[in-house]
Amino acid sequence: MNYNMLCSESGSLSARKKREIIKKIVKGQKAATQLKILLQNPFGTAPSPSSHQLMTNVLTSFTQALSIIQSSSSQPGSANGVARRDLLTSGAYGSPLTGSSHDPMSGHCREKRSQNGRRELGYREGGFDELGCVRKYGRSVSLVYISEKRFSRKGAVTWTILSSTTDDDHAWRKYGQKGILNSEFPRSYFRCSYKYDQRCQAVKQVQVDEDNPRMYRTKYIGIHTCNPTPNTATHPTTWESYFLNSDHDSDPRGPLITSPTLFIKQDFSKETHTSSDLTDHKLLDPIMLSDLKDFELSNPTVVPLGKEFGNSTADNVYSCTDSQNLDMDFGGVAPDDFGTHFHFDKGVTTGAVTSMIKTKQVQLDKENPNMYETTFVGHHTCNATTMSTHSEIDYSSTAWESYLLKFGLPNVQDHHISSPNLTIKEELPKEDTPSDVTSHNLDPNIWIDYGARRDGI
DNA sequence: ACGATTTGACCTAA
DNA sequence: TTAGGTCAAATCGT
Numbered sequence: 001m002n003y004n005m006l007c008s009e010s011g012s013l014s015a016r017k018k019r020e021i022i023k024k025i026v027k028g029q030k031a032a033t034q035l036k037i038l039l040q041n042p043f044g045t046a047p048s049p050s051s052h053q054l055m056t057n058v059l060t061s062f063t064q065a066l067s068i069i070q071s072s073s074s075q076p077g078s079a080n081g082v083a084r085r086d087l088l089t090s091g092a093y094g095s096p097l098t099g100s101s102h103d104p105m106s107g108h109c110r111e112k113r114s115q116n117g118r119r120e121l122g123y124r125e126g127g128f129d130e131l132g133c134v135r136k137y138g139r140s141v142s143l144v145y146i147s148e149k150r151f152s153r154k155g156a157v158t159w160t161i162l163s164s165t166t167d168d169d170h171a172w173r174k175y176g177q178k179g180i181l182n183s184e185f186p187r188s189y190f191r192c193s194y195k196y197d198q199r200c201q202a203v204k205q206v207q208v209d210e211d212n213p214r215m216y217r218t219k220y221i222g223i224h225t226c227n228p229t230p231n232t233a234t235h236p237t238t239w240e241s242y243f244l245n246s247d248h249d250s251d252p253r254g255p256l257i258t259s260p261t262l263f264i265k266q267d268f269s270k271e272t273h274t275s276s277d278l279t280d281h282k283l284l285d286p287i288m289l290s291d292l293k294d295f296e297l298s299n300p301t302v303v304p305l306g307k308e309f310g311n312s313t314a315d316n317v318y319s320c321t322d323s324q325n326l327d328m329d330f331g332g333v334a335p336d337d338f339g340t341h342f343h344f345d346k347g348v349t350t351g352a353v354t355s356m357i358k359t360k361q362v363q364l365d366k367e368n369p370n371m372y373e374t375t376f377v378g379h380h381t382c383n384a385t386t387m388s389t390h391s392e393i394d395y396s397s398t399a400w401e402s403y404l405l406k407f408g409l410p411n412v413q414d415h416h417i418s419s420p421n422l423t424i425k426e427e428l429p430k431e432d433t434p435s436d437v438t439s440h441n442l443d444p445n446i447w448i449d450y451g452a453r454r455d456g457i
Numbered sequence: 458a459c460g461a462t463t464t465g466a467c468c469t470a471a
Numbered sequence: 472t473t474a475g476g477t478c479a480a481a482t483c484g485t
Contacts, residue, residue, distance in 0.1 A: 174462060176477055189476070205476090462483070468476085 028061030156201070156222040166206050166216050170224055183210060192226055200226035 035054040049057075171193035179186050185208035192200040202222040209215040 173460095175479095177463075178475065178477095181474060187475085191477095458485100460484090463481080465478105465480095467478075470475090471473090 024061045028058045031055075031057035031061060158219060158221045160217060160219045162209060162212075162215050162217055164215055166218060168218075170202070170226075172204065180207065183207070185210070185213070192224060194226035198226040200224050202226075 031054050034049070035058065038054060172190035173193045173195070174188055174190050176189035177186050178189070187205055187207040190204045190206065192202040194200045202220070202224040204221065205219040207217050209217045
């Protein structure tokens with residue numbers, strides 16, 4: 001939609017719709033302003049919605065405003081509807097299409113068959129509004145809407161991100177893959193899973209990045225107009241991702257990538273139960289506990305963890321760096337700690353505050369060498385560092401809550417988490433294991449590698 | 458049985 | 472003519 005179109009159409013909008021549009025735009029402007037403030041001062045103490053939420057609000061408001069305009073222009077008998085169609089068929093969009101197989105006036109689909117008899121749905125000359133017809137898809141039959149296809153894509157919002165994962169908070173359906181000239185990796189094509197259910201036109205193209213094969217270059221085309229159901233959309237969390245460009249506007253959902261594959265098992269030791277008494281945390285809601293058990297996040301992200309010493313794996317143990325007021329000397333690992341059972345809880349009193357030293361250990365899982373088992377003992381009483389780049393994290397909370405926020409468990413803010421022993425298993429390709437295990441960003445806390453040892457000595 | 462993915466054919470734009 | 476994008480039958484996975 002161009003400026004002239006907006007202007008010409010605005011003339012036919014009712015006063016009520018004009019008010020709606022202005023309201024939406026103003027709302028978007030407010031969200032944009034908030035986002036600007038947040039970006040200028042990302043570590044401010046004042047509570048504010050996450051950048052993701054703000055960007056979502058901006059895009060939602062503007063998209064809704066545009067939808068109102070577009071819905072007005074596409075009403076039957078609307079002169080502007082004709083103008084819109086003319087726009088879509090003019091110039092670069094106006095090339096005739098083969099097989100006038102769809103009659104938008106009758107609402108019926110006409111098929112054409114290719115030389116090999118394959119059934120096809122052709123494109124009509126120029127763009128036309130979506131019209132439903134039944135098509136066979138594999139062995140199932142589903143309602144299909146023939147859309148404006150690539151013509152509408154010309155003016156679609158597009159942006160590209162570089163991310164360690166292909167996941168985002170939308171459900172996608174793969175519809176194609178192509179080898180690309182002078183490119184080592186093929187390009188995969190995805191459409192929104194709700195393309196036919198909700199006429200959502202969003203698509204994305206994913207390709208392994210040439211410069212960094214560990215990263216995915218994802219191009220998003222079009223903004224989602226669907227309302228995904230909660231159980232089908234993954235939870236949005238930030239991870240390693242970068243905005244590469246934004247051709248027009250930026251969809252806030254694009255750069256927000258979900259977390260790596262994590263298998264979380266939670267267990268409670270006597271030590272940690274007693275430790276909860278040392279803090280103001282309350283016991284975890286049993287319902288929450290059931291949710292935590294074996295909670296899985298699907299994502300292929302590689303997060304560096306672990307070290308290898310020759311051919312044998314070694315444990316890596318970490319202490320929270322925010323315990324600088326505490327005794328940093330853990331006294332090494334006691335001989336009887338060598339083995340599979342960890343025991344690192346140490347109660348330390350600093351001034352009037354009794355703290356638990358948070359430790360974690362990382363070890364290759366014996367059962368599955370592609371997995372890393374991280375055991376967290378104790379809980380953080382420190383504030384997570386503001387050096388973290390994870391905007392989704394509540395920095396004032398402890399690591400447990402941070403994790404839970406990142407993982408998107410529902411209503412986690414309403415729960416005060418006790419200090420469980422938490423074992424996280426991460427699925428990581430071993431070849432991606434770097435030597436430096438202290439700089440990973442699995443959680444928002446900074447860890448010091450205070451020792452590595454061979455297991456089972 | 459049915460939804461999702463694969464993959465070769467087809468289509469359009471350049 | 473060619474490269475990139477899409478379709479849809481075949482196939483896979485649950």
